Amino acid sequence: MDLIIRPISRADRDSWEDLYTSYLDFYESKPIPSSTEILWNRLTSEAPEIQSFVAQCEGQVIGFVHFHYQISSWTHTWHCYLEDLFVSPLLRGIGAGTALIEEVKSAAINHKCSEMFWITRSGNETARKLYDSLASRGDFIRYEIMLHG
Numbered sequence: 001m002d003l004i005i006r007p008i009s010r011a012d013r014d015s016w017e018d019l020y021t022s023y024l025d026f027y028e029s030k031p032i033p034s035s036t037e038i039l040w041n042r043l044t045s046e047a048p049e050i051q052s053f054v055a056q057c058e059g060q061v062i063g064f065v066h067f068h069y070q071i072s073s074w075t076h077t078w079h080c081y082l083e084d085l086f087v088s089p090l091l092r093g094i095g096a097g098t099a100l101i102e103e104v105k106s107a108a109i110n111h112k113c114s115e116m117f118w119i120t121r122s123g124n125e126t127a128r129k130l131y132d133s134l135a136s137r138g139d140f141i142r143y144e145i146m147l148h149g
Contacts, residue, residue: 039066051069
């Protein structure tokens with residue numbers, strides 16, 4: 001199989017949106033059209049606020065990753081937060097998830113980041129198996145306050 005990892009482009013909109021909807025379904029969430037549009041513009045603007053790569057296999061977009069850089073209050077470097085990663089369930093196991101993470105890692109190194117991190121649900125065992133093979137699990141616990149405004 002011919003697997004290519006490349007930056008997202010405006011031509012990927014339909015494929016990306018199908019995958020993004022599946023990603024939200026996995027997390028038992030529904031897309032909000034206005035939020036999806038904002039995200040798409042953040043990913044594909046001339047100066048993207050959120051970075052993205054897609055995995056393409058045999059000419060078809062089969063996965064995506066979204067990430068962004070954060071200024072660190074502890075160091076003089078940046079941190080890279082890998083926010084979203086999704087590969088079509090029908091095409092998992094061909095290395096697309098690993099390749100997407102490695103591409104983000106390369107981008108983070110080029111951006112002079114000293115750390116790259118991500119989170120997942122504790123019950124997401126399929127993803128955790130991959131993540132455990134690529135990264136160390138930290139000892140921080142995430143706390144959340146949902147803000148509505």
